[in-house]
Amino acid sequence: MNLTMPVLVGAVIGLGVYALVRALMPSRRSPIQQVARIDAMRARGAAYGASRTAQDTSRFGSLRAQVGARVAELYLQQGWEQRSLRADLAVLDRSWEKFLATKALLAAGGLFFGPFLFAIVWQLGFGDSPIIPVWLALLCAVLFFFLPDLEVRRDAQEKRRDLRRVIGAYLDLVSMSLAGGRGLPEALMAAAEVSDGWATHRIRNALADARITGISQWQALGQLGEDLGVEELKDLSASLALVADDGAKVRESLASRAETMRHRELAEIEGSAGEKSQSMLVAQLLLCAGFLVFLIYPAAMRVFQV
Numbered sequence: 001m002n003l004t005m006p007v008l009v010g011a012v013i014g015l016g017v018y019a020l021v022r023a024l025m026p027s028r029r030s031p032i033q034q035v036a037r038i039d040a041m042r043a044r045g046a047a048y049g050a051s052r053t054a055q056d057t058s059r060f061g062s063l064r065a066q067v068g069a070r071v072a073e074l075y076l077q078q079g080w081e082q083r084s085l086r087a088d089l090a091v092l093d094r095s096w097e098k099f100l101a102t103k104a105l106l107a108a109g110g111l112f113f114g115p116f117l118f119a120i121v122w123q124l125g126f127g128d129s130p131i132i133p134v135w136l137a138l139l140c141a142v143l144f145f146f147l148p149d150l151e152v153r154r155d156a157q158e159k160r161r162d163l164r165r166v167i168g169a170y171l172d173l174v175s176m177s178l179a180g181g182r183g184l185p186e187a188l189m190a191a192a193e194v195s196d197g198w199a200t201h202r203i204r205n206a207l208a209d210a211r212i213t214g215i216s217q218w219q220a221l222g223q224l225g226e227d228l229g230v231e232e233l234k235d236l237s238a239s240l241a242l243v244a245d246d247g248a249k250v251r252e253s254l255a256s257r258a259e260t261m262r263h264r265e266l267a268e269i270e271g272s273a274g275e276k277s278q279s280m281l282v283a284q285l286l287l288c289a290g291f292l293v294f295l296i297y298p299a300a301m302r303v304f305q306v
Contacts, residue, residue, distance in 0.1 A: 068101030075100070085149065087229030088156035091163070093198075103148050110140035160230055165265060166199035167232050171258035178251045184240070188217050202228070216241070232261065 075082070089099055114136030170191055177187035192204040202224065210220035218240035225233025239253050 064098060064101040064105070067104050068095070068097030068099075071100040071104050072097045084229060085152065087227065088152045091156045091159045091228050091230075092152065094152070099148060099152070103145050106144035106147060107141045110142070110144035111137045113144070114138070114140040156229075160228070161268075163199045163202075163228070163230055164232055164261065166197060167230075167236070168258050168261040168265065170200065170203065171236070171254045171261070175251050175254040175258065178254070184250055185217050188221075 085099075086096060089096055115133040117140070118133040118136050173191035173194055174187045177190050178184065182190065189204070189207050192200050192207055194200070203221070206220045206224040207217050210217045213220075215223075218237045221240070222234050222237025225231065225235075225237065236257065239257065240250065
């Protein structure tokens with residue numbers, strides 16, 4: 001036992017050092033990883049100007065920026081795209097480098113939190129094995145590393161739900177503008193300028209960028225849907241590309257699509273209300289069960305004592 005435990009501790013530490021070296025030393029990349037690296041470099045170059053304006057000048061902000069740049073470079077070298085996670089961050093309008101820095105710093109904090117937790121347990125008289133702090137440190141580091149992912153996916157899901165509601169109303173406005181005699185490009189821009197929410201602001205910026213880059217506005221909407229991970233915008237782009245030259249077909253397509261989205265939203269609201277009703281019913285049943293136990297317990301104790 002005295003010889004086995006140091007061997008296990010050394011093996012775990014050696015495995016951690018090997019994983020760290022493998023992560024920091026770039027290995028030979030496959031053609032797929034090379035293509036993914038080029039795409040990531042292009043995306044990072046496009047967003048570089050916007051990210052520089054949001055940098056924090058404090059000491060912690062500088063450290064966070066350096067850590068985020070290092071981790072982002074590691075992801076870039078390894079060809080890890082994380083498209084769904086990037087789309088979630090784009091919906092929330094958050095920086096990819098800052099998000100990676102948060103994950104890395106939380107993981108580093110987890111490495112210290114694990115042994116600290118073991119010290120508290122050891123003071124209480126539980127556990128005396130030296131391998132326990134190592135496993136706790138690794139477990140807390142992994143857990144803390146993936147906690148921001150859960151938060152981002154939850155918040156992005158709420159944002160996408162709001163965006164889908166706005167898209168339905170936006171399509172109705174575009175259809176009415178077309179009925180008033182406007183062309184499709186003018187109707188798309190006029191409908192985006194009616195409201196001032198964050199969703200219509202993103203749509204308005206995408207349409208304005210389309211004029212600068214020289215692409216069609218429905219292509220810009222499709223690119224926005226690709227960046228944000230919103231399938232409705234990509235489907236809208238494809239349908240507008242098919243019927244863009246026929247105003248009547250465009251109005252019919254937009255009206256039917258808006259109606260479909262409203263029915264889908266209504267079904268989601270009804271499903272969410274049903275889930276909440278079921279959870280309330282379960283809570284009421286648990287309260288009733290606890291009350292029955294409270295009533296039956298004294299009588300049952302008297303019976304068993306007799």
